[in-house]
Amino acid sequence: MTPTADRFRTAVEKGEHAALADLFSADIRFYSPVKFSPFEGRPLVLGLFGVLLRTFEDFRYLGGFEGSTETTGGGPAAPAVILPFRTTVDGRQIHGIDQLQFDQDGRINEFTVMVRPLTAVQTLSAAVLRGLVADGLLPAQ
Secondary structure, eight states: OOHHHHHHHHHHHHTOGGGGGGGEEEEEEEEOTTOSSOEESHHHHHHHHHHHHHHOEEEEEOOOEEEEEEOTTSOOEEEEEEEEEEEEETTEEEEEEEEEEEOTTSOEEEEEEEEESHHHHHHHHHHHHHHHHHTTSSOOO
């Protein structure tokens, strides 16, 4: 596993939000399972991770897979890591994967999350939206 992926995994599992800042590129794109367009830029993605780390209960990664894949914009293949995870949100068990893609400096510049089942996606969406609004990252709807 890449050093950045190892540091990311450790920071998330320990809930160390501050340790994430230097792992993301300035122009990181975060593709959420509940939002069509990505969250873009380090400040917004770090804010989102602050919400996620507070929202997840008993979060744990189950392993990892390393390889490469095209970026979402159709760019050339970039190094990538897939980290399967399990967590609980508002009493609902969630299964998912985090796909991390890295830039030439080794920072995470594209992050995609996939979650199942549908009821878990709905629960996660509601919980994260509450946190983003509470933190002032999104306007109240």
